Amino acid sequence: MTEFGMDDFRTFRLDEDYVNFDRLLCPLRRATVAIAFLTVGHAASLPAQATTRQPPERIRKEPPRVAVPLGPAKYVKEAGTMWTFDAPPFEYWKQTYGFTPDSTWLTHVRLASVRLPGCSASFVSARGLVLTNHHCARACVATASPADTNYNTTGFVASTIADERKCSTLYVDQLQSIEDVTPQIRGAVTAKAPDAQVAQRDSAIASVQTECQTATHLRCEVVTLYQGGMYSLYRYQRFTDVRLVMVPEEEAAFFGGDPDNFTYPRYDLDMALLRVYQNDSPMVVTDYLKWSKSGARDGDLVFVTGNPGSTGRLLTLAQMQYLRDVEYPFTLAVFDRAMTMLNALSAQSAENQRKYENLIFGIANSQKAIKGYRAGLLDSTIMARKAGFERDLRARVDADPALRPKYSTAWTEIANAEKQLTAMAAQANYYGFSFNPPFGSQLLNWAGGLVRIPAESALVDTKRLPQYRGAGLARIRQALLADQPVDTSTERLELTAFLKAVQQGLPPNDPYRAVVLGVRAPEDVAASLMSGTKLASVSARQALLDGGSAAVDTSTDPMIVLARKILPLADQAQLAQARLNDIISANVDKVGQALFAVYNTKLPPDATFSLRISDGVVKGYPYNGTIAPYKTTFYGMFAHASEFDDKAPFHLPDRWMQQRPKMDLTTPLDFVSTNDIIGGNSGSPVINRDGELVGLIFDGNIESLPNRFIFTDDAARSVSVSSRAIIEALRNVYESSRLADELEGK
């Protein structure tokens, strides 16, 4: 829990969740975790598993590991199918599908598959056309729009090449090569002390990257796989002249809106066409994906090439149990509290309703995501598979004299640390300065920053709390001086809701509860804090900042007085958690390395927002008591519009209503397949055996949410736009035979 968490609140989309997943696991952001709320993106480079925690007691009741004969370590399905291009599973593909691609096939689809910031995409014409999702091109589309309009909303089709419009924010990275640099990185680590080891490793990574960049003029990234089991150097060619060619209206691209997000059956044309230019001319591309004539058919083998952001499949059982039993329930309680408050506010006036509508939808979507992840963790079958896998892995480690001393205790160490974190969950959850709205009080949050800044400023960087290190302190100072109006009535509701949660969540004799509430009612405490504080004024905050510790220590502002009392409790809770998380982090690295030592690349590594290839099959699934079809058609899109009385988010653009008579409504619109994807895969091409494009990934169904932790394909599906829908829409809705012909190679 920290005082500066939420920069923005947006709907949680496929391309964003990998960022937020890391955040979710960040122990210092327990409630603002908030999965959906954090837009700062650099956390994505942390390994997802580095920072989680702890199990309920039952971890101790784990059955004794018995010596069973262990065959050779083989691929297991729960590890998923996010294969790296330098270790393609030829034998598995051959056995499973009778598919035996050669290296030319692989090189071709690798070069045709590109990365955008936070998303994936592909080259789809010899003249540099790039296909991705509507929601991956939003920033580009916004910059390409004239001042008086927003192409994201209205849609855009460049009638001629001259009409294609420059995107200032977008670039395209094409993966040129991968090199195993594990020996270089490992070799550089010679120190004994863990801190020094980390520094040596980071420095080795930096050298490898710099050397590579100097030598090749490519963008070079060392990717840490299997928590350090393997280090791979990825070299990218970056293209920066990217232009907007075509986007549908948002109503067509995101038809069904937040309610339909993470679900299937689905009716979205979630696409955008961009073009890469070089020297002001369309780039000549050799390795692009040819357009399939037939599209995806029921039962087809298909591949998804893209950049999955983050998965948690290496989390230990103890970590998953902690998420299931402690972390997620608390997060959901925070969401529930916010929803209750926002619904109450919305009921007050039509203005409030408009004001909070998107926020409510966004939180609902985050609830949907967390509940989906948790559903997997609550599924006894899934957890039994995970337990079985872990038991097997530990048995293999224990059976190998070279591995046993290094890794054998890692799972127990993690379990013990998670247990301690569980024991202090109440402190971790509540000991702090509330949260930002809509999850707590802005003013108390500011007060926390004001009392901490003098204390933290006095420390050397490495001794500070994590959020105050590096540029953190300056960022927090800046946020404190933002001229942000405070709605005092909302603020009081937030504060009251937070105090009520404290009252319910902490026992009566808890020191934090004693300090913030004592025997008073939450409403009364909130009222007296609100009536006495001046912190809503920027100048008051400025004065306290300028006055340093003297000003803070002598302030009689009730928020500051309370924050001073909270400070030692909050610091203590944060430091205790940080210590346990360090233990977990170190042992999670061991688990990853142990996995790699046992399986090598027979199992794909957790996602790292680098290029992967996943195999799967186009296939319906059991749902809602019946069967979900493997595809939807344009008929279904018009069905939904009429079934929801053409109300948003099921309203179709006028252009679609007008062009409908020209359309073949039986054309496939979206389809599902068993490929293994996650946030970051948005915009990935779906490719058939012949290397042709048959679809465009844009989401997963709700049953796929548990795949974050354990892959299954009974009902979990990736959701794609059909290649045939794109042609049909280009020809008969947008009347752009120019683009349809280019895609079809005519």
Next chain:
Amino acid sequence: MTEFGMDDFRTFRLDEDYVNFDRLLCPLRRATVAIAFLTVGHAASLPAQATTRQPPERIRKEPPRVAVPLGPAKYVKEAGTMWTFDAPPFEYWKQTYGFTPDSTWLTHVRLASVRLPGCSASFVSARGLVLTNHHCARACVATASPADTNYNTTGFVASTIADERKCSTLYVDQLQSIEDVTPQIRGAVTAKAPDAQVAQRDSAIASVQTECQTATHLRCEVVTLYQGGMYSLYRYQRFTDVRLVMVPEEEAAFFGGDPDNFTYPRYDLDMALLRVYQNDSPMVVTDYLKWSKSGARDGDLVFVTGNPGSTGRLLTLAQMQYLRDVEYPFTLAVFDRAMTMLNALSAQSAENQRKYENLIFGIANSQKAIKGYRAGLLDSTIMARKAGFERDLRARVDADPALRPKYSTAWTEIANAEKQLTAMAAQANYYGFSFNPPFGSQLLNWAGGLVRIPAESALVDTKRLPQYRGAGLARIRQALLADQPVDTSTERLELTAFLKAVQQGLPPNDPYRAVVLGVRAPEDVAASLMSGTKLASVSARQALLDGGSAAVDTSTDPMIVLARKILPLADQAQLAQARLNDIISANVDKVGQALFAVYNTKLPPDATFSLRISDGVVKGYPYNGTIAPYKTTFYGMFAHASEFDDKAPFHLPDRWMQQRPKMDLTTPLDFVSTNDIIGGNSGSPVINRDGELVGLIFDGNIESLPNRFIFTDDAARSVSVSSRAIIEALRNVYESSRLADELEGK
């Protein structure tokens, strides 16, 4: 478990389940329970709760009942809304909807609502048109079809009145009046002994019915409500000249087939139009439902008037826990075993696949139903509501000196009996003669009948096992002599599967297991039984029957030898169960009477296949991570057809494909509402405030299955055909302006 259970296997549909529900609870038919498999219908007249059983141990951990202030007994939602017409909840309707119908309104909708065998229907024109479901008119449609065709499949539209075709099997019952006859029935019961009381009550009921029929020439039925808390005399006018006017093709009426059964969104025109004739002319009807112009709109208050067959809302918590923990899991295991075997058989040849396809679909549907019921019993929120209701009811009984001595111990008596049934569940489940295919061995089943008949014949009727009483013995004898071919390879699979289940379900020292298996493998036992038996031959069975006990006792046929060993074990298990079920049955009656004593008609009674009126609201619901729309449209029907590549059961009739350009595809097709329905309600009209018909009930969604035990309306919905769909189809698909005009009163 019994030797003669399954007459037929059909898909479990809304109009049938009330029959099967009773069967399900019949203890002597534990596995053939089979919900879906029994077509003999007279069990429906038993009270649903009369024959159930027993709870897991946790029943004993029930919290102590504390004295809390009890306000007046009020309507509680979990009791549902199946109101009788003699006790309409005027105050509740007024408070909930501001709706205050007068007695004219009620009389009108009562007279317009009629009953068909197993179904409901309504008068919808002044000239005797009756609207019901396609699946309610199947028998009628079959008899009305010419020899070379089946109108159920092809559809039928009478072009003129002269073309309307006589149905020989159908009649229509119109409820004329209801009279409370509780005093007459109660007054007649003067004996002390329970057996004598039952006889006096049955005789009083028979007298009341006979007197009424003599006096009124109406059909008179005494309906037992609240397990004898109340007795009501229902008087019906019966109309027997019923003619077929119009049915759609089955592909349109049952679009989506078994997979979509019990689900929504749905796209079915599940309708049939019949006409009642008197003196060879269309009957002149005053009380018919006028056709609504606007149809059902989002949020509309609507009523369903129809004949719900059977609910289990008065089951005690202990009974529900028994169903959840013992009965249903065993039933599902039997289904699973059958499915495994049928799938293996289907995989052997295309012929087998065709042969077993319907059976597999039918079992899948039964699994869907049972899993749905059980889902409610597994839902902690639903069970907590049930527990709270039961606690409150018991507290009210205990607080009333008049009720306490009569009823206070009933719940505990039931719980104790259920506990004993649970303890003997293994015997109850397995001690018998296998089952009929596809759930066990036909030959062993026959052997059981052959060894039992001499023993049972020797007893007076009342001392026989229930299935041998009355006409039972003769029926079993007849079944034994049916010239039914036996497929020995299938038979061996069935027998092996049953023996394997015995091996898994019973401990090694169990006497039944010792007798049928000993230490031998199931495969070996099955093989030696099959190779030695002659029972597949009718003449062999005839000889054993003719030879009586002497022949049976000396037979060396291995099936007979085994059956002789099983007999005493099976008899003992059946009798022990019967004794416990009698205890439960008597106490269940007390629970019903206690409920009535406390609530009187403030709570509607459990369903009795007599006319009820249920209130509800047209409303979508949360589903699949998103929202289900309150209605579907014809667009959705064509969408589904194209999304499933026009394959059955999502194939549309040619006529629909041809007429599509003439149709307004935005016309509502089906819709959902929160009305309280169950099997028997099929064909019920959905009526708006103005008494106009807006829809036609044909199913419930999958979330409504748990409503069998506890009513909720968070996601549970009734599914209806829209009145507007009927007009659109009549005019633009079937081109019958004659009928559309008549319905619209033009």
